[in-house]
Amino acid sequence: MATLELDSVRKTFQDDSGEIVAVDDVSTAIDDGEFLVVVGPSGCGKSTMLRMVAGLESITSGTVSLNNRVINDVKSQDRDIAMVFQSYALYPHMSVRGNMSFGLEESTDLPDDQIAEMVSETAELLGISNLLERRPTDLSGGQQQRVALGRAIVRDPEVFLMDEPLSNLDAKLRAQMRTELQRLQEDLGVTTVYVTHDQTEAMTMGDRIAILNDGRLQQVATPLECYHEPANQFVAGFLGEPSMNFFDVRFERGVLVGDAFEYPLGPEVREALDGTTDLVLGIRPEDIELAETASNDHDFATTVDVVEPMGDENTVHLKFDEGVETMIATADGFTRISAGDDVVARIPAESIHVFDRETGEALRNRSLDSKTLSAALE
Amino acid sequence: MFDLYRRLSGALGRSSGNDNASGNEARTDGGVVSDRSVPEPGSESDPGPLARVGAAVDRRLGSDFLESSLFWLPPFLLIALFVYGAIIWNLLISLTDYRGFANAPDYGNLDFEMYTRALADPGFIDAAVNTLILLVAFTGATLAVGLLLAILIDRGIRFENAFRTIYLLPMSLSFVVTAQFWLWMYNFNNGIVNLLLGTVGIGPISFLGDQTIVLWAVIFALMWQFSGYAMVVYLAGLRAIPTEHYEAAQVDGASTLKMYWRVIIPQLKGATISAAVVLMVFGMKAFDFLYSLVGGYRPPNGADILATKMVREAYANLNWAYGAAIAIVLFGMALAVIGPYLVYEYRRNNL
Numbered sequence: 084m085a086t087l088e089l090d091s092v093r094k095t096f097q098d099d100s101g102e103i104v105a106v107d108d109v110s111t112a113i114d115d116g117e118f119l120v121v122v123g124p125s126g127c128g129k130s131t132m133l134r135m136v137a138g139l140e141s142i143t144s145g146t147v148s149l150n151n152r153v154i155n156d157v158k159s160q161d162r163d164i165a166m167v168f169q170s171y172a173l174y175p176h177m178s179v180r181g182n183m184s185f186g187l188e189e190s191t192d193l194p195d196d197q198i199a200e201m202v203s204e205t206a207e208l209l210g211i212s213n214l215l216e217r218r219p220t221d222l223s224g225g226q227q228q229r230v231a232l233g234r235a236i237v238r239d240p241e242v243f244l245m246d247e248p249l250s251n252l253d254a255k256l257r258a259q260m261r262t263e264l265q266r267l268q269e270d271l272g273v274t275t276v277y278v279t280h281d282q283t284e285a286m287t288m289g290d291r292i293a294i295l296n297d298g299r300l301q302q303v304a305t306p307l308e309c310y311h312e313p314a315n316q317f318v319a320g321f322l323g324e325p326s327m328n329f330f331d332v333r334f335e336r337g338v339l340v341g342d343a344f345e346y347p348l349g350p351e352v353r354e355a356l357d358g359t360t361d362l363v364l365g366i367r368p369e370d371i372e373l374a375e376t377a378s379n380d381h382d383f384a385t386t387v388d389v390v391e392p393m394g395d396e397n398t399v400h401l402k403f404d405e406g407v408e409t410m411i412a413t414a415d416g417f418t419r420i421s422a423g424d425d426v427v428a429r430i431p432a433e434s435i436h437v438f439d440r441e442t443g444e445a446l447r448n449r450s451l452d453s454k455t456l457s458a459a460l461e
Numbered sequence: 462m463f464d465l466y467r468r469l470s471g472a473l474g475r476s477s478g479n480d481n482a483s484g485n486e487a488r489t490d491g492g493v494v495s496d497r498s499v500p501e502p503g504s505e506s507d508p509g510p511l512a513r514v515g516a517a518v519d520r521r522l523g524s525d526f527l528e529s530s531l532f533w534l535p536p537f538l539l540i541a542l543f544v545y546g547a548i549i550w551n552l553l554i555s556l557t558d559y560r561g562f563a564n565a566p567d568y569g570n571l572d573f574e575m576y577t578r579a580l581a582d583p584g585f586i587d588a589a590v591n592t593l594i595l596l597v598a599f600t601g602a603t604l605a606v607g608l609l610l611a612i613l614i615d616r617g618i619r620f621e622n623a624f625r626t627i628y629l630l631p632m633s634l635s636f637v638v639t640a641q642f643w644l645w646m647y648n649f650n651n652g653i654v655n656l657l658l659g660t661v662g663i664g665p666i667s668f669l670g671d672q673t674i675v676l677w678a679v680i681f682a683l684m685w686q687f688s689g690y691a692m693v694v695y696l697a698g699l700r701a702i703p704t705e706h707y708e709a710a711q712v713d714g715a716s717t718l719k720m721y722w723r724v725i726i727p728q729l730k731g732a733t734i735s736a737a738v739v740l741m742v743f744g745m746k747a748f749d750f751l752y753s754l755v756g757g758y759r760p761p762n763g764a765d766i767l768a769t770k771m772v773r774e775a776y777a778n779l780n781w782a783y784g785a786a787i788a789i790v791l792f793g794m795a796l797a798v799i800g801p802y803l804v805y806e807y808r809r810n811n812l
Binding site: 158 | 713714
């Protein structure tokens with residue numbers, strides 16, 4: 084049982100062209116038993132961050148501490164962590180049993196019979212008891228994935244580190260393993276850092292998610308907070324599929340002026356802007372309401388460009404009648420709508436996000452019935 | 462054979478239509494003949510013995526067996542004659558008493574006299590034991606040194622390519638050159654090895670004169686020449702192991718030594734086997750090295766191996782049949798090395 088803390092962690096690589104910053108000044112604390120998902124686009128430094136915690140990558144500056152003990156200079160052999168690799172990295176010359184007992188044999192002085200017992204218990208937990216004598220090459224991808232998990236679980240480490248463990252599975256198996264992994268982590272109560280580029284995994288699995296971009300930490304919060312109250316434009320655009328619509332706008336005379344539309348603001352929002360004039364207006368596709376006729380100044384005449392039916396909902400690409408700007412809205416799957424239709428898009432005042440165009444920082448997030456949100460977060 | 466060549470010309474010149482054979486013969490080339498539309502019971506039901514044999518061969522060995530024989534048959538016959546034919550001829554000679562200046566071996570009286578003579582000959586026993594020691598010690602030492610070099614180079618040292626070339630270079634030298642080179646190195650009076658040992662107060666040692674040491678001196682020289690080869694084979698094996706295996710072992714708590722011993726080296730089994738087979742074959746061919754070392758058929762006392770003894774018996778002493786018998790024993794040893802390897806590769810579906 085452990086708390087893990089990263090304090091101003093920085094990692095740079097030397098290259099011919101100079102210094103490359105992979106992880107820049109990341110600070111965060113992970114509580115005992117917490118499941119933290121680190122998410123970001125590829126190349127954002129999330130794997131490097133995980134490898135620094137694992138001791139596979141040196142730390143340029145800053146500290147990583149486990150249970151309030153700085154472990155920068157502790158070799159990964161002595162860190163009492165277990166890692167699940169994207170490629171599983173199962174030892175091909177050992178049986179499943181050999182793979183699972185290797186870590187216990189090397190890191191503890193337990194007698195052989197006790198190790199054997201722990202291995203069979205863990206195998207039972209994961210439903211791989213019947214595979215123990217087989218070689219990794221004889222297993223399917225899903226089975227290999229379970230063995231890789233088992234190899235980590237059997238060691239009962241202070242921290243689990245997982246580097247995109249589900250990304251080599253097919254979609255159906257991935258969804259199944261996602262749920263299973265979550266349940267396992269809850270049962271075992273081991274502090275876990277889980278790296279992924281998949282936002283579904285990030286949203287559904289973690290107690291909290293940490294969003295990384297260009298080596299910098301953008302936001303660490305619960306999934307719902309990140310989704311509804313993003314700290315900046317990057318987080319807002321990264322989470323959600325289809326992603327949030329953004330419009331470059333200027334704030335003039337109490338109105339947001341865009342290429343294709345003017346959007347009047349209420350007094351509360353105006354105050355939040357605090358004098359900034361170059362802004363970005365954001366609205367999530369599911370918050371856009373489609374109507375027959377315009378009835379107020381938040382309604383805009385648009386033409387349907389493309390409709391992508393998803394079954395439960397339709398993704399509708401809309402084009403403003405004036406200007407060239409487009410936006411994406413999601414409509415109910417039973418809505419009858421087709422390309423070329425004229426529709427009115429309503430952008431509700433309570434659902435808009437406003438970002439500073441220069442810094443990307445969120446100036447105003449959608450208003451939520453905060454009781455509902457905190458209830459959802461409890 | 463007639464059928465074979467007819468079929469060949471049929472296969473190669475089908476479009477030219479110059480095959481003027483008619484009736485049942487036309488069928489054998491597999492072409493669609495227009496007059497087949499009217500079945501003629503007499504000729505059609507009995508295609509003739511040659512065609513039947515051809516069809517049977519096709520059924521058994523695949524439809525292109527005869528047609529492709531133009532390409533594989535000539536080299537097959539050449540190898541059959543000059544390799545396998547020579548082995549069989551050698552075996553026959555070893556069963557005769559052929560020696561001296563007799564015109565031809567007498568094949569009328571075949572027995573195993575030469576083999577019993579070999580078993581009673583202390584020179585043969587010594588040579589056989591030396592050959593085995595050479596095979597095992599040379600192969601083992603070369604593999605160990607090669608593995609060590611490969612692991613060191615694989616750990617990402619500077620000037621990796623230069624080191625790789627330097628270590629591999631001795632293998633490109635001929636046995637004659639390395640033998641001369643080590644003759645100088647081992648020189649009793651002013652060889653580098655003895656000079657170096659002299660600085661720490663050992664020696665001088667007569668490496669090539671002392672029959673308890675000379676075999677080991679030869680093994681060391683051969684190891685120097687071939688450890689670069691073992692290194693390259695191991696390096697290729699190491700490069701095929703994903704980095705995650707090293708990292709997983711580290712995270713699992715294994716020390717560097719344990720990581721190599723339990724996770725990395727076991728995965729080099731394939732590389733070890735193929736390098737060992739090649740090295741053993743080189744070890745058996747150490748004749749050139751010993752011949753150049755002394756410039757004759759009589760290697761230093763204590764370093765006689767089967768290959769040198771075989772040549773000496775045959776060409777220096779004109780004991781043709783006895784030399785042939787030794788050659789057969791050597792052939793048996795080579796088979797014992799290669800055979801299991803072939804079986805291993807066959808099981809892994811590489812053959």
